[in-house]
Amino acid sequence: MTSRGAKYWNSGAIPLIAPEILGDIITQISDVGVVVSETGSVLSVLVNPMNDSFQALHGLEGQDFRTGLTSESVEKFDERLQSFLEGGETGNVRPIELNHSYGQVSPDFPVRYSFHRIGPDGAILLLGRDLKPVAEMQQQLVKAQIALERDYEAQRESDTRYRVLMEASREAYVFVSVHDGRIVEGNTAAGALLGRRRDDLPEAGLSELCEPKRKGDLIETLRTQALSDRPVPVDALVRHGKEPVSLVPTIFRSAGERMLLVRIEPLSEGKVSQDALSNRLIDLYQSGPDAIVFTDAGGTILSANEGFLDLIDTAHDLSVKGRSLTEFLHRGSVDLRVLSENAARAGRMRMYATKVMGDYTRPRSVEIAATALDAGEAQIFAYVIRDVSRAETVRSAASPVSDEGMRSVMELVGSATLKEIVSETTNVVEKMCIETAVELTMNNRVAAAEMLGLSRQSLYVKLRKYGLLSRDDEA
Template sequence: MEMTSNSPDMREDGNETPHDGGLGVVGEVLAASADLSVMLSPDGTVTSVVPGRGIDAFAGLDAWVGRKIEDLLTSESVPKLRRALGTLERGEAGARPVELNHVDGEAWEFPVRYTLLRYGADGSVLMAGRDLRAVAETQSRLVQAQMSLEQGYEARREFDTRYRLLLRTVSDAVVFLSASDGRVVDLNEPAAALLGGTRDALGGKPLSRALKDSERGDLIEMLTSAAVTEDGTPVEVVSLAGDRRLTLRPQLFRAGGERFVIARILSADGADAQDDSLGTNLAQLYAKGTDAMIFTSIKGEILSCNDAFLELIDAAHLSGVKGQSIASYLARGQIDVNVIVDHARRSGHLRAYSTQIVNDLGAETPVELSAIYLNDRTHPELGFILRDTSRSEALRSSTGGIRGGDESSRGVMELVGSATLKEIVAETTEVVEKMCIETAVHLTRNNRVAAAEMLGLSRQSLYVKLRKYGLLARDTDTDSDD
């Protein structure tokens, strides 16, 4: 019995096919060749939907019939469809398939690549689609894998930075050795000094080359044996340079499938007794030195200073400056302090930063400042050394040397050699950016709209940067966004 055009066709499995708008044989061809076919009327209304055979996920799309196709697409896909329809209407050759994302409320979303064809004389459009969900899923997994790799790289770089900072700042002499061949994997400066060499010269070389009467195999055997003993018996050796008697206290560990030995090196001949005389010499240098020296809290509050600094600011006694902020004596005030503290905390030190010291009478003296971040304690501190450069300034002025504005960049120039250009630019850019944002917020009395206009930023961009630098925690009582 022949079916009428108003009754749905029956599949071989007994299920009804979606509305095909009377496509007949064409609908069968579309079902066999395309994953999803959609027929549009000239005004963009869906007149029929034909899912591909075996594509169960596209079943039940009868609800599309009678609806505008644009209502079934994401907002990003609507302009793409309009451009494709315009190209088809103009009859331009070489029209490419267009990828559209279908959406039905918030229930689900899936991508389809459509090829648009004219159908019939009334201006109807046939959209023959290919399911892209598998491709989208693969792309999503690729993006997730890439993000995981990036996070892994960032974590590794962060760990490497912590490791190298710890190795550089720890006062104990430490050396890492490969348990298989006895080569030096890494060591710090105190260890290199006790062994009579440098980190570059000793790195990658067998430790036995820096010791007298030591064979590589025998040394590794002694170190590994000492590392596994319960009492931790040290290994005594003699350095080749200076015949210094040393004691190695090894520990064995495994990383990346390989065994390594970390050994703490101690001097066995009392060489550490120099520490007392060194402390005395440093105390004398601090008290009688011609360069001004200051120790402050991490916020810049003066904890102690020597007589050279008191003379520089014309102060009578330490009690008059103790507890004061060092920003009170700098020409650019808190701006200088922010730059100095940020650089010192990032790289551990700041060298040759040019600024001016202002005394209580308002007189300004050009100085060259160095700062050191002292974080080997519960409450980190900052150490400053200031040198009066008024004479050299006069000399440079008379000879046409570096002037005013260029001097402020010398602190940044001193970073060359200790970091890559990319790292230097990134660090200095962030410091200057944070400093400018803080200044704008302060000048506008925390008016975020005015600050954004002052900086030439959108309000949203300013909030992003405030959140980035932890500046959103300000008192909002005076915040005036309107």
């Protein structure tokens, strides 16, 4: 109330407000206020000082309000202005959304305007509210909806491919929850093998359909095998029909839950024989007297058996896994390159003589056989290493003539042509091989000839050539 007791608000009327105060009120309750004439000419522009994006609208003063609108908004403004003018003094119209494209204002700059009469001279006040935050939110919602639809479409395509692949596979697969051991899903081949329809597999317990041959929880056994470094199939019997099967588990996590992908293979007689052979090969690898080492193409050790650990006097295979085989070969990378390149080219290499040493042991003479194996897209190498240090003690030392021959060959460098040096080297190597064969066979010429791949007559010719026949032999 006033000091005289009169009310400020009486029957919807308000007291007179100073122009500067009215401008502040307008800018506080709206983002922009535009006073226009009945023809649309801009008389005044009031902009909220907190909204910098509307400052360019000050340039509309004295111009037609339509010049600051986009083409589609001009028609909307004219229709709404005409409706407001036809309503007379008490006419009310709904607010209208217009897009500005004036000056530095973005062409897509939406503003919601409401129409208000402010005087008898026909002036109209347009109070505008910035819709840009709403438009940005709508754009984000549209983008999120589009992304969601794309994800749904990709998920549907993935589900379709997955189901086609599962049904087209001849092998039996089931997905099993580690938590409760129940089958989540399986293909038709699994249903036929387990004696159930495919639609009846979900929610059925794998232990209800298969009985492990060994005592213990089937799901726990599968989980343990899936997590082990050297997983082996789990043998079981199908309760329906008592058919022996082999369960091959693979563990993974999906949506925070651990799952088992179990491949079910029927154990036919051929499969049983194959499994028995695999077990024998594993036993040979573990208990065989020869050292066996598997490496990748670069020579890094993947696994090694007890024979290799005994050869280099190492307590555990963890001490050699991940290390290069060159660390244990006497000539290092030279030996490895010769072995791997020849094995990769021919598939295998036999009887390569070198020496092997451990971190704390002296070199031992060995013979190495290398084999190249395909492991999917990669290639690995298997090395069988035999200790021949004891056998060398039985053999006599090489003939001094051979050493002299090698020295004589080396002395030829610089004084003879390469062709002459190669010829002399060939003679020296040939003589050494014949001497070694004769010694290994204890002077049995027939056996020596077979060892060298020569006929008996050719061997005698070469013995005579290098002066290796005694007078009795000549006689």
